Amino acid sequence: MSTLVNLQCSCATIKGTVNIVQDSFFHVACLCCDCQNYAAHLKNKKNILDEHGGTDIVQTYPAHMKITQGQDNIACVQLKTKGLYRWHTTCCNMPLANTMNSSKIPFVGLPVQLMQFSSELEKTHILGPVTMKAFGKYAIGNMPKDVHARFPISYIPKILGFMIKGMFGKKNNPSPFFKDGVPVKKAVILS
Ligand SMILES: [Zn+2]
Ligand SMILES: [Zn+2]
Numbered sequence: 001m002s003t004l005v006n007l008q009c010s011c012a013t014i015k016g017t018v019n020i021v022q023d024s025f026f027h028v029a030c031l032c033c034d035c036q037n038y039a040a041h042l043k044n045k046k047n048i049l050d051e052h053g054g055t056d057i058v059q060t061y062p063a064h065m066k067i068t069q070g071q072d073n074i075a076c077v078q079l080k081t082k083g084l085y086r087w088h089t090t091c092c093n094m095p096l097a098n099t100m101n102s103s104k105i106p107f108v109g110l111p112v113q114l115m116q117f118s119s120e121l122e123k124t125h126i127l128g129p130v131t132m133k134a135f136g137k138y139a140i141g142n143m144p145k146d147v148h149a150r151f152p153i154s155y156i157p158k159i160l161g162f163m164i165k166g167m168f169g170k171k172n173n174p175s176p177f178f179k180d181g182v183p184v185k186k187a188v189i190l191s
Contacts, residue, residue, distance in 0.1 A: 003126050006116040007065075010047065011092040014070030016176065018060065018110060020126055024171075025060040026162070027112075027127045031147060032135035034079055038086055041077065041190060042093040048111070052147075053140040055095070056112040058127065059162075061171030062099065062178075065108055076177075076187040085187055087177055101187070103178035106166025 007016040031054040039048040039055070049055060067074070073091040078084065078101065087096040098109040117123040132155050136147030143149070166172065177184055 005126060007067075007110070007114045008116055009070070009073075009089045009092050009094050009096070009114065011089075013073050013091040014067060014089050014096065016065065016067040016069070018058070018066075018115065019064040020058070020060070021064060024064065024162070024165075025058055025127075026132065026158070027056075027058055027130050029054045029056050029130050029133040029147070030135060031055075031133065031139050033138045034083075036138065036140075037079060038077070038095065041079075042088055042095070044093045048095060048113070049140075051140070052136075052144055053138060054133065054147075056130065057098075057109045058112060058115070059107065059109045059159075061106045061166050061169075062108045062175035063106070063171045063173060065097065065110065065176055067096075067176040071176075071184070074177075074185055076183060076185045078187045078189045080191050081189055083189075085177065085183065087185075097177065099175070099177050103175060103181045103183075104172055106163060106169070106172040108175070108177075 002019050002021040005018050005020055035055050036053045039045045073089050075090050076085050076087050085099045085101050089096055095111050100107055133147040134151045136143040137149045
């Protein structure tokens with residue numbers, strides 16, 4: 001089963017789609033300091049983070065995501081050398097996606113905020129609940145009870161299985177962020 005969901009940045013300059021395919025995505029939340037620092041870099045914490053400093057994310061394959069409009073407004077940063085590529089919009093300073101810093105890895109994590117749902121009910125129906133919340137030790141205020149303090153070990157076999165399936169299926173390509181293996185924008189390293 002799969003469902004095509006429209007993507008749109010907060011000012012509607014950038015548009016695209018993500019195909020939510022059963023057993024090929026994870027709905028997670030990340031409260032890590034890197035994601036919080038990134039939101040601070042974009043000077044947009046209030047619109048990006050929830051009250052605990054978390055970001056709601058769907059992790060899936062690059063081949064399942066398309067940017068159809070506004071490509072000129074995409075930029076990329078790395079918080080440190082060899083860090084994740086953090087793709088964002090320059091029109092409204094919203095995160096677009098995280099990828100590995102290589103086009104070969106079949107992984108993209110995109111914020112649920114980009115996804116256009118007609119209602120909370122539709123969102124829950126398509127994405128299901130958040131299945132893993134990580135890095136609660138960085139939570140703003142008290143750590144919520146349903147969040148793991150760090151990255152849970154129990155999740156590693158699932159993500160490895162996902163990666164292996166993606167490698168065999170060549171799901172790294174096409175990607176909205178790499179063309180012939182080269183990033184569509186050069187990453188700016190922040191530190
Ligand atoms: Zn925008
Ligand atoms: Zn994070």
